[in-house]
Amino acid sequence: xxxxxxxxxxxxxxxxxxxxxxxxxxxxxxxxxxxxxxxxxxxxxxxxxxxxxxxxxxxxxxxxxxxxxxxxxxxxxxxxxxxxxxxxxxxxxxxxxxxxxxxxxxxxxxxxxxxxxxxxxxxxxxxxxxxxxxxxxxxxxxxxxxxxxxxxxxxxxxxxxxxxxxxxxxxxxxxxxxxxxxxxxxxxxxxxxxxxxxxxxxxxxxxxxxxxxxxxxxxxxxxxxxxxxxxxxxxxxxxxxxxxxxxxx
Amino acid sequence: xxxxxxxxxxxxxxxxxxxxxxxxxxxxxxxxxxxxxxxxxxxxxxxxxxxxxxxxxxxxxxxxxxxxxxxxxxxxxxxxxxxxxxxxxxxxxxxxxxxxxxxxxxxxxxxxxxxxxxxxxxxxxxxxxxxxxxxxxxxxxxxxxxxxxxxxxxxxxxxxxxxxxxxxxxxxxxxxxxxxxxxxxxxxxxxxxxxxxxxxxxxxxxxxxxxxxxxxxxxxxxxxxxxxxxxxxxxxxxxxxxxxxxxxxxxxxxxxxxxxxxxxxxxxxxxxxxxxxxxxxxxxxxxxxxxxxxxxxxxxxxxxxxxxxxxxxxxxxx
Numbered sequence: 189x190x191x192x193x194x195x196x197x198x199x200x201x202x203x204x205x206x207x208x209x210x211x212x213x214x215x216x217x218x219x220x221x222x223x224x225x226x227x228x229x230x231x232x233x234x235x236x237x238x239x240x241x242x243x244x245x246x247x248x249x250x251x252x253x254x255x256x257x258x259x260x261x262x263x264x265x266x267x268x269x270x271x272x273x274x275x276x277x278x279x280x281x282x283x284x285x286x287x288x289x290x291x292x293x294x295x296x297x298x299x300x301x302x303x304x305x306x307x308x309x310x311x312x313x314x315x316x317x318x319x320x321x322x323x324x325x326x327x328x329x330x331x332x333x334x335x336x337x338x339x340x341x342x343x344x345x346x347x348x349x350x351x352x353x354x355x356x357x358x359x360x361x362x363x364x365x366x367x368x369x370x371x372x373x374x375x376x377x378x379x380x381x382x383x384x385x386x387x388x389x390x391x392x393x394x395x396x397x398x399x400x401x402x403x404x405x406x407x408x409x410x411x412x413x414x415x416x417x418x419x420x421x422x423x424x425x426x427x428x429x430x431x432x433x434x435x436x437x
Numbered sequence: 438x439x440x441x442x443x444x445x446x447x448x449x450x451x452x453x454x455x456x457x458x459x460x461x462x463x464x465x466x467x468x469x470x471x472x473x474x475x476x477x478x479x480x481x482x483x484x485x486x487x488x489x490x491x492x493x494x495x496x497x498x499x500x501x502x503x504x505x506x507x508x509x510x511x512x513x514x515x516x517x518x519x520x521x522x523x524x525x526x527x528x529x530x531x532x533x534x535x536x537x538x539x540x541x542x543x544x545x546x547x548x549x550x551x552x553x554x555x556x557x558x559x560x561x562x563x564x565x566x567x568x569x570x571x572x573x574x575x576x577x578x579x580x581x582x583x584x585x586x587x588x589x590x591x592x593x594x595x596x597x598x599x600x601x602x603x604x605x606x607x608x609x610x611x612x613x614x615x616x617x618x619x620x621x622x623x624x625x626x627x628x629x630x631x632x633x634x635x636x637x638x639x640x641x642x643x644x645x646x647x648x649x650x651x652x653x654x655x656x657x658x659x660x661x662x663x664x665x666x667x668x669x670x671x672x673x674x675x676x677x678x679x680x681x682x683x684x685x686x687x688x689x690x691x692x693x694x695x696x697x698x699x700x701x702x703x704x705x706x707x708x709x710x711x712x713x714x715x716x717x718x719x720x721x722x723x724x725x726x727x728x729x730x731x732x733x734x735x736x737x738x739x740x741x742x743x744x745x746x747x748x749x750x751x752x753x754x755x
Contacts, residue, residue, distance in 0.1 A: 204709065205572045214576055282544070283553040310571055311690070312556045314544035317514065321548035326515055326620035329541045332684070342624065347537040348637070348693075349685055350628040354513070356621045366691055367684060403553040407579040408571065414716070417733065420740040423750045429722065429738050430699075430755065 189336070189358075191234045191243045192296055193268065194289055194303035194315070195227035195250050197259040201308055211407045214309070223259040226304025228266070229364040232371040233334065234302055235267035242336050243300070245269050249292050251280055257387060264382035265374050271385070276392040281401035286318035291395040293323060298359065300341065305330050305363040316363035326356030332367040438474035438564065441502075442466055443521060443533040443542065444492060445512075446482050448628075456488040458495070460638050461534035463598035466495060468591040469532055470599070471561035475499040477528070479611075481517055483510040489608055496602035506613040511623035512538055515616040518545040523614040525550055525586055529564070535590035536637075547588050554588035555580055559595040573690035573713035593637060594696035594717060629685065636686065639669035642697045642718075644688050647675040648704035648726070648744065655681040658745060659703065662752045671695065673711050689714035704744040707732030724748065 199205055199214075200222040208215045223231075237243035248263040249272040250256050260271035274288050293301060306313035313329075320327035328334065328343030332351065335342045336358070345352045346365050356362075392399060420426050445459040462478075469476045477500045480489045489503045504520055521542070525531060531546065533539035535557045547554040560568035565582050567589065582589075636642060643663050649655045655676065663670050672682035674689055688695055690713040700718035704725060705711065712735055715721060723736035724747050733739040740747060 199572070201710075205575050207576055214571060281553050283547065283551070286548060308573065308690075311573060313540050314547070314554060314556060317541065317544035318548035320515075321518060321545040324618070324620070327541070327545065328621075329514075330537060345537075346684060347626075349635070350626060351684075352626040353624040354621050355624050357619070360620075401553045402583040403555060404581050404583075405578050406566070406581050408576050409579075411570075411574065411577050411716075414721075414735060414737075417721075417736045418738055419733070420738055423740070423742065423747050423754075426722070426724070426738065426740050426747065427751055427754045430751065 189243050189299040190245045190247065190296065191237060191300045191302060192293060192298035193227070193230050193234050193246060193248045193263065194301070195231065195248055195259055195263055196224040196304075196307045197221050197250060197252055197256045198224045198307055198309045201225055207408045207410050211409055213405065213408050221258070223262050224304050224307045226306060226308070226364050226366065228371045229366060229368045230302040230304050231263045231266050231268060232369045233364060236369065237336065238267065247272065247296055247298065249274065249289065251276055251285055251288055251392070253277055260387055261379070261382045262374070264385045264387075265378040266372065269385065271387040273387065273389045274392055274395065275389050276399060278399045280399055281403060282312055282314040282318060284397055284399055284401060286315050286322055287397040288392070288395055289315070289319045290322045291397060293319070300336070300358060301361045303361075303363055305365055316361045320361040323359070323361070326360040328354055328356055328360060328362040330365045331362050332365050334362055334368070438529040439527065440469040440472060440474045440476050440530040440532060441524070441528040442469055442476060442478045443531065443539070444478050444480045445534060445536060445538045446480070446485065446488055456482065456485060458488060458492055459534070459536070460598045461536050461593035463495060463600070464593040464596040465532045465534045465591050466497060466599040467596040468558065468561055468589070469530070470497055472530060472564050474529065477502055479504070479521070479524075481509045481512075481520060483507050493606040493608060494601040494604060496599050496604065498604075498606045500606050501608045502611050503608055504611050504613055506615075508613060508615045512542070513616070513621050513623060514542045514545045515620045517542050518549055519616060520614045521546045522549040524611060528586060530587045530589065532589050532591060534593045536593065539590045543588055543590050550586055550588070552584040552586055552588060553582075554590075555582050556590045558589050558591045573710060574716060575713070592694065594694055629683065633663065634667060634669045636669045636671055636688065636693045636695055639697055641666045641668035641699045641701070642671050642688070642695050643668045643701045643703065644671035644673065644705055645676055645681070645703050646673045646705040647679050647681070649676065649681060652681045658748050662748055665752060665755050668701070673705050673708070702732050702736070703748055705732050706730045707735060
């Protein structure tokens with residue numbers, strides 16, 4: 189079974205992102221970038237499927253400029269077999285990204301498509317569901333566990349108030365929650381080996397997908413800061429706060 | 438201009454299986470009113486006539502559409518999306534709350550309509566301009582949606598729930614449209630039914646961190662106070678990962694986003710992803726033994742003290 193994993197290069201989760209002074213976007217010019225954490229869970233799950241003899245080949249794909257190769261190499265070092273960069277100078281919205289992935293699925297014909305449930309930059313959580321609709325296949329979003337069995341996949345989904353289990357015909361799209369697994373640490377020899385694995389670049393123009401979107405960002409700003417708080421001296425003051433300000437009793 | 442709200446149903450108890458309209462759907466109706474247009478509410482499910490009747494009483498609802506069919510017994514996006522798609526062209530906007538239900542469903546509808554959408558809207562500026570958070574709330578983006586049909590998920594904590602009024606909007610039945618390829622099948626679900634208010638809607642939320650030490654201590658320390666304050670109990674990701682509290686009690690960017698009147702953080706350090714899920718609370722109270730814990734930068738009231746002694750003292754005093 190071939191597995192395709194969609195990944196995204198995002199600002200590292202430890203970085204506090206600021207707005208550009210002109211409000212045109214987030215200021216990410218000189219900050220550390222990493223693979224989106226949820227996408228790393230998706231890659232890890234694919235590697236575990238391969239180690240279990242379920243997956244035979246893992247292809248990772250991302251969209252972006254040449255510098256997005258670093259997250260593809262990261263995924264290759266984790267255990268993916270080959271990588272595809274869909275080269276675009278313009279960042280793509282969810283719908284265009286889902287269309288790019290649809291075109292890659294047509295070329296690669298994977299049985300399972302994995303990706304993170306959302307990217308930690310725009311927090312949109314849209315692409316997996318859109319891709320599943322484009323391909324007219326099932327979707328297992330926010331997955332905390334999965335099991336492949338006889339042309340089907342059973343997915344445990346994290347939903348409000350608990351979990352839901354669904355069974356999907358393959359091929360299917362599954363989006364990873366953090367609880368799906370704990371990604372392994374990268375070892376230096378694996379990083380060296382990853383440099384030798386194939387990485388193909390495809391121009392966005394060759395996929396016949398328009399980069400433009402009718403949803404545009406007109407301003408990005410930092411939220412108003414909270415007023416400074418008050419340090420209390422003892423428990424009695426805290427009880428008074430809860431009694432008076434909070435009016436909870 | 439006409440707005441379609443996709444209703445989410447909750448089943449109150451396993452025994453009676455009485456269905457009701459989720460509070461988050463009432464928040465979506467409030468967001469629709471900020472746009473200002475006729476509001477239709479779509480109720481999808483099996484045996485949903487009674488719950489559709491409830492929806493007719495919600496203030497400002499123009500019409501209730503009902504798709505009642507056994508295939509809709511469980512909210513599979515593969516079944517629900519084609520139905521929403523079948524009536525979408527009648528609407529300028531389609532809105533659903535950004536719950537796990539809405540987030541699973543609406544992007545699938547968006548692709549069927551070949552439109553981009555806007556997720557987790559926290560403010561409506563006008564019919565096509567909205568504010569939504571980026572970077573876990575670290576930034577706010579103002580976005581313009583020029584699609585012919587505008588699809589939005591709205592963050593329920595950012596909009597009050599619309600209450601019932603003395604009205605009864607007309608009900609119309611619509612034909613079932615489903616996934617005829619049977620792409621997905623519901624197997625089972627585990628929903629925790631408890632007496633406590635839900636995290637996402639509670640007026641008071643008490644959260645514990647890993648410094649509570651164990652699952653037993655977590656319950657022992659937080660439950661009595663939560664009982665007194667009729668509060669929901671939340672947990673940090675570290676506490677959940679350590680097995681002190683169930684997954685669905687996790688508060689933060691990757692768990693539930695809350696905005697209660699009072700948020701009481703007990704032994705919570707204040708990691709960025711946790712802050713992202715609580716910073717819209719009206720008041721934040723923090724108790725932590727570490728004076729340098731980042732939570733104090735966000736707390737309206739902070740007390741540096743032993744969390745066990747302090748919580749016991751508050752519980753006894755209130």
